[in-house]
Amino acid sequence: MGETLLAPRATHVRGAEFKKRLLQSLKWYPYILVNLIILLIFSVSAWVFMLYLSVHRWDLLGERKFIWFANFSRLANDRIFGIALKNTLQYLLLYTPALSVFSLLIAILMNGAFKGTKILRSAYFLPNVTSIAVLAMIFWRLLSPRPDGPINYLIGLVGIPPQDWLVSVVLALPSLVGVAVWQEFGYFMVIWLAGLQGVPSELYDAASVDGASGWRTHWYITIPLLRPTAAFVLIITTMHALQVFGSIFVMTGGGPVYATTTLVYYLYSQAFNFGKMGYSSAISIVLFAMILAVSIVQGKVLKFDVGLY
Amino acid sequence: MSVEGTVRSRLHADYVGVTWPRWLTVARNALVLALLVLLAVTTIAPFVIMLVVSVQRNMVAIIFPLPIDPRGFSLDNFTTLFRQTKVLRWLLNSMYVTSVGTCSTVLTSSLAAYAFARGEFIGKNVIFVLLMAILMVPESARIVPIYIILSRLGLVNTYWALIGPWFASAFGTFLLRQYYLGIPRDYDDAALIDGAGTFRIYWSVLLPQLGPALATLTIIRFMAQWNEFLYPMIVTSKADMRTLTVGLGTVVRAGGPDAGLTMAGAAMGFIPTFIIFMIGQRYIIQGVALSGLKG
Numbered sequence: 250m251g252e253t254l255l256a257p258r259a260t261h262v263r264g265a266e267f268k269k270r271l272l273q274s275l276k277w278y279p280y281i282l283v284n285l286i287i288l289l290i291f292s293v294s295a296w297v298f299m300l301y302l303s304v305h306r307w308d309l310l311g312e313r314k315f316i317w318f319a320n321f322s323r324l325a326n327d328r329i330f331g332i333a334l335k336n337t338l339q340y341l342l343l344y345t346p347a348l349s350v351f352s353l354l355i356a357i358l359m360n361g362a363f364k365g366t367k368i369l370r371s372a373y374f375l376p377n378v379t380s381i382a383v384l385a386m387i388f389w390r391l392l393s394p395r396p397d398g399p400i401n402y403l404i405g406l407v408g409i410p411p412q413d414w415l416v417s418v419v420l421a422l423p424s425l426v427g428v429a430v431w432q433e434f435g436y437f438m439v440i441w442l443a444g445l446q447g448v449p450s451e452l453y454d455a456a457s458v459d460g461a462s463g464w465r466t467h468w469y470i471t472i473p474l475l476r477p478t479a480a481f482v483l484i485i486t487t488m489h490a491l492q493v494f495g496s497i498f499v500m501t502g503g504g505p506v507y508a509t510t511t512l513v514y515y516l517y518s519q520a521f522n523f524g525k526m527g528y529s530s531a532i533s534i535v536l537f538a539m540i541l542a543v544s545i546v547q548g549k550v551l552k553f554d555v556g557l558y
Numbered sequence: 559m560s561v562e563g564t565v566r567s568r569l570h571a572d573y574v575g576v577t578w579p580r581w582l583t584v585a586r587n588a589l590v591l592a593l594l595v596l597l598a599v600t601t602i603a604p605f606v607i608m609l610v611v612s613v614q615r616n617m618v619a620i621i622f623p624l625p626i627d628p629r630g631f632s633l634d635n636f637t638t639l640f641r642q643t644k645v646l647r648w649l650l651n652s653m654y655v656t657s658v659g660t661c662s663t664v665l666t667s668s669l670a671a672y673a674f675a676r677g678e679f680i681g682k683n684v685i686f687v688l689l690m691a692i693l694m695v696p697e698s699a700r701i702v703p704i705y706i707i708l709s710r711l712g713l714v715n716t717y718w719a720l721i722g723p724w725f726a727s728a729f730g731t732f733l734l735r736q737y738y739l740g741i742p743r744d745y746d747d748a749a750l751i752d753g754a755g756t757f758r759i760y761w762s763v764l765l766p767q768l769g770p771a772l773a774t775l776t777i778i779r780f781m782a783q784w785n786e787f788l789y790p791m792i793v794t795s796k797a798d799m800r801t802l803t804v805g806l807g808t809v810v811r812a813g814g815p816d817a818g819l820t821m822a823g824a825a826m827g828f829i830p831t832f833i834i835f836m837i838g839q840r841y842i843i844q845g846v847a848l849s850g851l852k853g
Contacts, residue, residue: 274679276756281673281685283666287726288689291697291704298703309706355597358590371839372598375605378835378842380785382807383827386820387604390611390620399607402622431601436846443847492698495787499807513698513788520702521792529702537699544691 299537302530309524320531330532332507333515336422340511341490343426349482352434353475356441357467373435381432385499388428389415415501418508425496425509433489437482444478445471484547491539512536605828612636612821620817635822639810644797645826648805652784652830655717655801659724660780664772667730672760674731675738676746689728697723697789705792719793720801724783730775733848737771738764774845777838784831802827 303320307313324330359369376384391399392414401411414424448471456466472479494513497503503510503518510518512532520529607624611617615630639645673679674686697704705714713719741764749763765772784803791804800808810823835842 270678270680274681277673277677277679277682280669280677280760283662284670284689284726284731285685287723290707291723292700294707295700295703298707299700302703302706355594358594361587361590366594369594369598370843371835372601374839374843375832375835376601378781378785378831379605380787380803380806380827380831382787382803383824384604386806386810386824386827387608390817390820391604391607393619393621395619395621397621399620399622435601439843439846494698495807498787498791499811516702517788520705526702526706533699533702540699 296537299530299533302527303534305527307526309526313527316527320528323528324531324535329507329510330515333510333512333532334535336507336509337491337511337513340422340426340493341487343423344429344490344493345483345486347426348430348433348437348486349479351430352437352482353441355434356438356445357471359438360442360445370435370439373438375435376432377436379432381495382499384428384432385496389500392424392428416505418505421501421505421508425493425500428496428500429489429493437486440482441475441478444475448474484543487543488540491536491543512539605832608821608824608828611818612825614818616816617818617821618816620821635816635818636826638819639822639826643805643809643823644800645802645805645823647798648800648802649826649830651720651800652802655720655724655790656780656783658717659721659783660776662721662725663727663730663779664776666726667734667775668765668768668772669760670726670731671734671738672764675735676743676759676764677756690732701788701792704789708793713793715794715796715799717799720790720799722793723789724779727775727779730779733775733845734768734771737768741767770841770844773838774841774848777834777841778845780834781831781842784834802830 304315304317305313306316306319355373359366393399393401394411394413394416395401396405396411398411400414405411412420415421452470452474453466456470492513493511494517497509497511497514498517501509503514513536516529516532516536519525519532607620610624610626611620612635613631613633614627615632615634617630670689674682708714708719708722713722745763745767746759749759754763784801786801787803787807790801791808794800794804797805797809806823806827810820814820
């Protein structure tokens with residue numbers, strides 16, 4: 250980025266000089282006005298209001314009642330909140346490694362002889378630009394528990410007995426992860442490819458002189474040099490995992506028996522199915538703390554220097 | 559295109575300097591290609607199945623092998639969908655909301671990015687960091703307060719609410735700022751000597767040079783807003799105000815007695831994004847690669 254953020258530039262400016270700077274500044278503020286307003290409404294005031302709500306009991310219609318930290322102490326004893334937390338972490342631990350490793354693998358294969366195969370790249374990217382609502386409608390059918398359901402039929406061809414997928418307590422969450430990996434690997438493959446193409450080819454030549462070959466070169470050269478890309482991929486996938494919602498809403502509705510209730514789904518249902526705005530805000534704050542932790546790591550590792558998408 | 563290009567381009571084993579017999583290299587590449595093509599089949603097949611089933615009459619469930627009956631071909635599912643749901647209205651809503659949102663994002667991002675790249679003003683760095691830090695945390699953690707704020711303002715079930723957060727973009731501001739920083743200041747200075755003001759430099763000198771970046775931002779934001787699910791669902795409750803994805807996800811939903819009808823709904827959601835993707839895929843993929851590149 251070139252310049253240091255938050256440089257203590259304004260410390261020595263006083264009086265007339267400050268006035269001059271302010272006058273100079275004035276013509277720039279209109280340019281950032283809309284960004285500031287949106288920031289104020291949708292971020293700053295939303296966060297402040299959320300903090301306020303989290304220490305109240307409120308069902309949207311009745312009186313708001315200040316209850317200190319009762320919402321949070323209730324969270325500690327809420328069995329379903331515990332399940333939601335566990336499910337969110339489980340989703341994260343399945344999704345992030347599976348997605349990062351799989352997309353890297355495909356990127357390495359694509360980076361070799363098939364760099365020019367744009368048509369493959371487009372095919373991989375297609376699910377990623379399709380709405381999760383659409384994908385969920387399709388996969389709800391494909392993952393049908395019937396023995397002659399599409400996926401069950403296909404695994405039957407290699408001798409695996411039919412599974413219950415989305416209606417199974419054990420398999421529902423991994424099924425959602427599977428759909429998400431299928432949807433998003435093309436996106437992350439493109440990011441890995443961009444990283445791979447930044448690795449200078451002389452390094453490979455040098456490695457081959459030293460007798461390294463095949464996967465060893467990848468292990469010792471490609472992967473270490475991809476560390477910045479890896480940091481980016483890990484953080485973005487983690488953020489995605491913490492916020493998964495659409496696939497759950499359309500395919501499982503949080504079930505069966507809370508097996509796919511994640512934090513976002515739980516706070517959604519507490520607020521909009523049961524009207525517990527305060528309690529839901531307390532859950533939001535837990536989620537926010539998790540996202541904040543990731544953002545701080547992101548800020549540290551990436552120095553706000555990569556896409557913030 | 560691909561197969562010839564494949565053979566001609568440098569084989570990977572050559573690239574890393576391994577001396578393998580030629581036939582082994584070719585065999586290995588054939589194997590890799592087969593794997594990659596198989597993977598492409600798995601990403602495309604679900605959409606093909608969706609389209610095939612959507613034009614079949616009386617398909618209760620999707621089973622394999624797919625019982626395709628040429629005599630069962632009909633567009634009944636689509637006509638039923640149009641008659642029984644507000645899918646056309648949702649489509650128009652999505653088009654309206656996404657167009658306005660995308661255009662304003664491109665405009666506000668290019669303005670703000672210009673100020674952050676070229677301007678000198680008090681609080682510049684603090685505001686920039688704030689913008690990046692706060693706006694990048696997406697809506698899901700703060701839907702409850704946003705919903706309440708919007709409902710107090712009487713904005714639930716309005717286009718204002720649907721477009722609101724899309725008027726500005728931290729991502730867009732960041733992306734375009736990078737591009738501005740890449741344009742030499744000599745251009746600004748030359749224009750300044752010619753008597754151009756700050757806005758004039760933005761509008762006539764710098765903006766025309768941002769062409770590809772603007773295209774990338776436009777298409778990425780369009781796709782993102784079109785596909786968004788949680789936020790538009792929260793801020794609308796009337797069927798008339800739903801966007802396409804939310805309408806499909808809440809009204810048509812995944813289940814239901816007729817697979818053909820659901821797949822017709824899915825196809826309605828799929829076709830618009832597919833068309834846009836086909837037109838603008840170069841910019842989408844370029845933008846994605848760019849967002850991860852600087853790491």
